[in-house]
Amino acid sequence: MKEELVKDWSLGYILDHWIRVVAIAVLVFTGIYIHTPFIAGGPDSTIMASMRFFHFVAAYTVVLGLVVRVYMAFKSTFDADWKDFSIIENLKNVPDVLAYYLFIKGSHKDYRKYNPLQAFAYLFTGIVIIFTAFTGAAIYHGRPFLIFPMESFRWVNNLLGGESYTRIWHILAMWYFIVFLLIHVYLAITVSMINKDRTLTSIFTGYKLKKH
Amino acid sequence: MGKKDEVSKQFLDALEFRGIKRRDFLKYCGATAALIGLSELYGPKIAAALEKAAKRQPVIWLNFASDSGCTESFIKATYPSPAEVILDILSVDYNETIQAAAGKQAEEILAASRKAGGYILIVEGGVPTKKGHGMIGNKEMLDVLKEMAGPAIAVIAIGSCATDGGVPAAKPNPSQIIGTGEALQRVGISKPLVNMDLCPVNPQYLVGVVVNFLLLGKIPDLDSQGRPKMFYGQTIHDNCERRAHFDAGRFVEKFGSQEEALGYCLYKMGCKGPMTYSACPKIQYNDRTSWCIKAGGPCIGCAERGWTDKFAGFYEPLPGVKIPGLGGVEAGADKLGAIAAVATAAGIAVHAVATAASGRTKGKDGGKK
Ligand code: SF4
Ligand code: SF4
Numbered sequence: 001m002k003e004e005l006v007k008d009w010s011l012g013y014i015l016d017h018w019i020r021v022v023a024i025a026v027l028v029f030t031g032i033y034i035h036t037p038f039i040a041g042g043p044d045s046t047i048m049a050s051m052r053f054f055h056f057v058a059a060y061t062v063v064l065g066l067v068v069r070v071y072m073a074f075k076s077t078f079d080a081d082w083k084d085f086s087i088i089e090n091l092k093n094v095p096d097v098l099a100y101y102l103f104i105k106g107s108h109k110d111y112r113k114y115n116p117l118q119a120f121a122y123l124f125t126g127i128v129i130i131f132t133a134f135t136g137a138a139i140y141h142g143r144p145f146l147i148f149p150m151e152s153f154r155w156v157n158n159l160l161g162g163e164s165y166t167r168i169w170h171i172l173a174m175w176y177f178i179v180f181l182l183i184h185v186y187l188a189i190t191v192s193m194i195n196k197d198r199t200l201t202s203i204f205t206g207y208k209l210k211k212h
Numbered sequence: 213m214g215k216k217d218e219v220s221k222q223f224l225d226a227l228e229f230r231g232i233k234r235r236d237f238l239k240y241c242g243a244t245a246a247l248i249g250l251s252e253l254y255g256p257k258i259a260a261a262l263e264k265a266a267k268r269q270p271v272i273w274l275n276f277a278s279d280s281g282c283t284e285s286f287i288k289a290t291y292p293s294p295a296e297v298i299l300d301i302l303s304v305d306y307n308e309t310i311q312a313a314a315g316k317q318a319e320e321i322l323a324a325s326r327k328a329g330g331y332i333l334i335v336e337g338g339v340p341t342k343k344g345h346g347m348i349g350n351k352e353m354l355d356v357l358k359e360m361a362g363p364a365i366a367v368i369a370i371g372s373c374a375t376d377g378g379v380p381a382a383k384p385n386p387s388q389i390i391g392t393g394e395a396l397q398r399v400g401i402s403k404p405l406v407n408m409d410l411c412p413v414n415p416q417y418l419v420g421v422v423v424n425f426l427l428l429g430k431i432p433d434l435d436s437q438g439r440p441k442m443f444y445g446q447t448i449h450d451n452c453e454r455r456a457h458f459d460a461g462r463f464v465e466k467f468g469s470q471e472e473a474l475g476y477c478l479y480k481m482g483c484k485g486p487m488t489y490s491a492c493p494k495i496q497y498n499d500r501t502s503w504c505i506k507a508g509g510p511c512i513g514c515a516e517r518g519w520t521d522k523f524a525g526f527y528e529p530l531p532g533v534k535i536p537g538l539g540g541v542e543a544g545a546d547k548l549g550a551i552a553a554v555a556t557a558a559g560i561a562v563h564a565v566a567t568a569a570s571g572r573t574k575g576k577d578g579g580k581k
Contacts, residue, residue: 035529035546037480041461049459101563103570139487141447151445158436162522163487164513164530168545171530175549179556186560193573 008113008208010078012068017203020065024177026058031174035167059136060145066129081113085123090116118187125180132173135166219259247495248420248432249442261426269426270331272322272360273307276353277346277380277389278337278373281412283309285497308348319349322360329363332425333403334418338373338380338389341398345387357392358399366404366431367392368421370413372519375439378411382520393438406431407438409490411514416495417443437517443495448485448511451493454478478505482527484513 009017030051033039041047073082083089093109093116100108101117108115114122137144138156157163192200202208224234241262242255275283313321325331339353340346346353361367369392372378376391390398393405408417421440424432432440449455457463457477464471464478477483488511496503504511513523524531532542543551567573 037461037463039461040463043460045460045462047461103566106570106572141450155436157487162516162518164484164516164522167487168530168533171545172549175552178549178553182553182556182560186564190564190567190573194567 003209003211005207006210007078007206008202009206010076011206012072012076012078014203014206016065016069016072020062020069023058023061023065024181026054027062028174028177030055030058031171035171056140059133062129063133066126069126079113084111084113085119087120087123090119092116094120121180121184125177128173128176132170135160135170135173138166139163139170218256219263223263244416244419244423247416247442248424250427254427258423258427261423264426270325270328271334272325272331272364273334273336274356274360275308276335276337276339276357276374277387278371278378280309280336282336282371282374283307285412286415286418326360326363329365331364332422333360333364333367335367335369335374335392336371338377338391339395340380340387340389341395342386342388346389354395354399357395358401361396361399361401361403364403366406366425367396368406368408368418369393370408370418372409372411372514375407375409376517379520404431405438406434406440408443409437409439409515409517409519410492411519414443414492414495414497417491443491444489444515446489446491448488448490448492448505448515449483451491452477452485452505453493454505472508475508478510479529481510482512482525482529483510484516484523485511488513488515488523490515 033051034048034055037048039047072080073085074080093111096105097108097115097117099105134153134156137148137153140153141151143150144153157166160166160169188200188203192198197209197211198205199208219238224237227237228234238255238259241258242252245252245254245258273283308318311318311321335357339357341354343352348356351359369375373380373389374392376394377385377389380387381389381391391407393407396403396405406421408421410417417440420442421432424430424440432442435441435444437444449458452458454475454477457475458479462471462474462476463480464476465480466472467481479486483505485505492503492511492515493505496506510527512526513519516523522531528544530545532544533548535541535543535548
């Protein structure tokens with residue numbers, strides 16, 4: 001068996017990933033502060049205003065990051081991977097991976113880049129980002145991206161049954177990202193340990209070990 | 213401005229007699245013009261419109277399930293305010309709480325008005341839909357509404373009870389109380405409807421809508437919930453006098469504290485200002501004397517549809533949510549999220565142990581086939 005380093009992520013994918021990580025970390029931290037301010041401000045403080053400012057900057061970053069990611073999925077010259085997210089294709093293969101994860105089977109099929117559960121998780125995360133952006137815009141009341149008029153996302157509040165519920169959904173979305181992070185990191189570590197293919201470091205270096 | 217836009221001396225004398233100075237009245241009309249988005253130059257026009265209206269615009273004021281707090285908010289001024297007089301001079305033909313007539317006599321007034329038609333119907337209070345839970349003169353309130361809404365030119369639902377049930381419709385809502393809009397739909401009447409959520413309604417809001425109607429002959433621009441945009445266009449938070457404290461992170465953590473005495477932001481005391489749309493900070497209550505936050509209490513969100521249930525409790529930032537599958541157990545969103553995260557961590561730990569036990573990490577080929 002031969003082993004060789006293969007480029008798995010281009011610089012574009014790596015940057016997109018890490019910018020998203022940093023932005024979501026900022027969003028979670030500032031978001032918790034905005035919801036339950038845990039540091040009191042002094043006479044000349046602008047702490048809440050700053051927290052909100054960084055929350056918005058990070059929010060724009062995540063939304064734009066998603067736009068870039070979708071663009072790359074279709075147009076990346078390195079690896080346009082949109083086909084890997086095919087819902088029907090992946091649904092067929094869920095039992096295979098699930099059986100592996102639940103120790104019913106000792107191995108699973110070889111998937112191109114993402115296994116079906118992984119593809120679903122990423123797809124769903126994209127949807128949650130969009131959902132969080134909409135609920136966030138409704139809570140914001142201002143002019144998102146300066147192109148939407150003031151209060152143009154108020155319908156989200158009506159849809160969810162009042163702004164208090166928009167806020168609850170926005171908070172639950174934050175917890176989704178935290179839960180996602182826990183599972184994502186855990187699986188990246190275990191897969192690296194099991195496959196010994198440098199999956200974990202590939203998102204830094206771009207290279208994975210492939211066996212033939 | 214032509215002669216006909218001027219107020220007659222007789223009218224101003226009449227006001228003077230009621231204790232309102234001519235200057236104050238005209239100033240008030242100017243302020244009302246500003247309130248409904250017109251130049252203050254419209255002041256005299258408004259005064260003239262009001263004088264004319266004094267002679268003809270009949271108003272019927274129906275009281276359903278409520279504590280009559282909205283009526284109270286009009287009549288409890290310490291001296292007769294211009295607002296009160298304006299609403300007075302609009303020949304209010306029928307208002308159970310303040311009229312002298314009672315019983316048969318009151319019924320007769322109502323019947324006469326209904327026959328004449330052309331009145332503005334003001335509804336205060338929610339409409340009970342459970343039989344026998346709300347009757348006036350042996351008639352179900354829903355039927356009274358149906359009878360009186362028919363000949364009206366417009367319906368104004370004032371206060372949260374009238375817009376969607378409000379306090380009397382709070383869980384478990386034993387009388388199955390609904391708002392005016394829903395009630396009209398149920399009895400199949402379609403009329404121009406203005407909703408004014410607030411508990412109680414701000415008298416200035418009603419004056420604004422009525423003057424708008426008298427002057428321009430139409431109800432003002434409404435938002436998606438049928439409320440005048442001019443009063444429900446911005447949040448409390450955006451105009452709050454304590455906003456600087458919010459931005460600076462200076463919060464009241466406990467009532468009776470130093471921070472409270474300093475007038476810090478009430479966000480952590482459950483203030484709903486950031487999610488409540490109403491012009492309370494700008495217009496205030498009791499002739500611009502004060503309002504909730506100025507008086508030291510957090511906004512409880514009474515201007516929002518679905519208050520109180522959807523904005524309970526008054527000193528909690530957010531209502532609890534039902535935990536799925538646990539039949540009625542409620543928890544805050546934070547707790548719910550934390551539970552999910554802890555459950556995930558536990559699941560991961562179990563899976564990690566199982567992975568180690570399975571010997572997967574020891575194999576050479578990994579999980580792939
Ligand atoms: S008191 Fe309420 S409305 Fe005023 S700034 Fe604080 S949170 Fe906003
Ligand atoms: S400040 Fe809030 S609680 Fe007070 S009247 Fe206005 S909406 Fe209602």
